[in-house]
Amino acid sequence: MFELRNVIQSSIWEPNKEDFHLIDSLKIMLRGMLTIFLVTAILIVLVVILNNYTKKKKEKEEKAKETEIENESY
Amino acid sequence: MDFFTTIKDAAWTFIQGNWMNAIMWVIGGVLIYLAIKKEMEPTLLLPIGFGAILVNLPGSTIANEGQIIKLLYDIGIANEFFPLVLFIGIGAMIDFGPVLTNPKLMLFGAAAQFGIFFTLSMATLLNDIGIEFSALEAASISIIGAADGPTSIVVARELLGSDSRLFGPIVVAAYSYMALVPIIQRPVVKLITTKKERLIRMEYKQRDVSKTTRILFPIIITAVVGFVAPDGLPLIGCLMFGNLIRECGVLNSLSETAQKVLANLITIFLGISIAATMKAEAFLHPNTLIVLGLGLVAFIFDTVGGVFFAKFINLFTKKKINPMIGACGISAFPMSARVIHKMGQEEDNQNFLLMHAIGANVSGQIASVVAGGLILSIFMQFPR
Structure with a gap:
């Protein structure tokens, strides 16, 4: 089964190099495009x-800064 | 009378002996004309044009073993040093901001690599009908479609070796067509888009990109491309190294040097040393014309691929994309973006496509390097 899949895959993907x-x-x-x-x-x-x-x-940083400013003003 | 006959005979003998050189002078002259008069990629076309004349003067030995042009060629092109170092400079010049704010634009860069693979098929088809190109030659010619000089040099040299007869024409075609992008793309885009499509306006929202994103982006790209196409690592690595220098924020003087001094210096040497491949006896060959023809096919089908991909996306989206943006997916930066922005303005002077065009164009730079790496990875396994 695994070999069959390999054969199908290689026939789809692998170009003939020779x-x-x-x-x-x-x-x-x-x-290539895929x-x-x-x-x-x-x-x-x-x-x-x-x-x-x-x-x-x-x-988050901005929120933390705002809270800090609020705390300082209290 | 005898004197004139002697002069005439001497002139005739000279022409007979040097007609091939004369053709190369004309080619060199045309390149210089395009560079100066039309301002088309002058930094490269001018040195290449001058070099073409220089190496083809009668008795010229400047490109022979041990002479200056051959020396520059051996230390800079035969081992890919110049194009790769130039990539560091190019990387330092590129602002990936428009892509990072709208990452979808990267898809156009991918689509516009279609010309490379289409040209590969055309070159193979020519081989099937009797014009002989090996698989490696076809692949090297197709990379002209990357619309990127350094990528073309690296891929062609790796696959063919720098002694190949096709190496010179491929490099010259790659740089010349890059310079001719305004002339090539304009009619192709007009032919395959309707006026209604060209009038589509695209909104641009300015968004801040964090420094972290800008710093991590070149590192992530290098890792991903290195994993998929390891043979393309020198290309993408140098490009992204240059960009990291630019974005890290602590190497400003290095970034400036890479953008200006390094890039300019390498460009001067690169242009003039390419001329070593332009000796008449090697350059003037029927295959050169075929390479130039296929190079043109590559640029045309890059454009077609990008535009049709944008049209395809429009089938599924509510906010329509101006299909001309797809044409900017080629790597010729920033010429392609400028051409498309100008075309948009000619149709509607309130249509500002520039930022989208630049985003797609910058994406093309990345995608062309990925394509170059892929071509290398696939064809390096072929028998030589």
Whole structure:
């Protein structure tokens, strides 16, 4: 079962290195574009997480500052 | 009479012996003209153009073993030193702010790499119909579509070696087409978008990006790309190292040096040493014309890929994207962003696309390096 999956996967993804033809370049196109989009998606998610984290951190800091000022005024 | 006949004969003999060199002088002249008169990528086209004339003067030995141009070529291009160091300077110049405020723009950078893979298929198709290109040659030609000179140099050198006949044409095509982005993209974008699409306005919200995000971004990108395409690490590593110097906030003088002195110095040497690949006997070959043609195909289909991807996204979103933004996903920074912003203003002078265009354009810089790394990772396993 595992071997069959490997054969199918390699026939979809792996270009023929010895005898390279149009079909092989199309395989590389599919693999390349999918990988670039995958990397991009990962980067987008990481940037969004980072932005949210720093935004929350900033809000917390501002809140803490406000409380400090309020306490001082009392 | 005898005197004139002698002069005429001498001139004819000279032309017969040097017609190939003369073609290279014309090519050099055109590059210098584009650089000075049209201000197209002058920092590179001018040294390349002058170098092309220099190495093709009759009796010129300046690009021979031990001479200055060959020396610069060996220490800077044959071992990828110049393009990689230049990437540190480029990284220090880039402000990733527009992408960090709107990370979705990165998708256009990814889509606009389509031209690379389309050109790979076209080069392979040419091979199938009898114009011989090996898989490695096809891959090296396709990387012109990265629209990024240093990436093209590194990938072509790794796959073909710097002695290959195709190396010079690939590098010259990569830089020339980058300079010609305004001429190439404008008609292509007009052809594949409607006036209604070009009139779409896009709102830009100015948001602050924290220093932490700016510092972590280059480190995260390097780690992710290094994991996916380790062969592209020198490219992405140098680019992001330059950016980290810029964003860390404690190395301002280094950042300034990388942006100005280092980048300028390397650019001077890079341009003139590329000329070592432009000797007439190596450069003037039918395959050069095919490489130039395929390079043009790569730039056109990069643009097409980006624009159609934006149209595709518009099918699912309420807030429509101006599809012209997709064209900025190519790495030619900042020419592409400027062209698209200008095109938007020509249609509607109240349409300000610049920040979105710059965001997509900067994303293209990252995506082109990822694509270069991927091409390297895939094709380094091929037999040489």
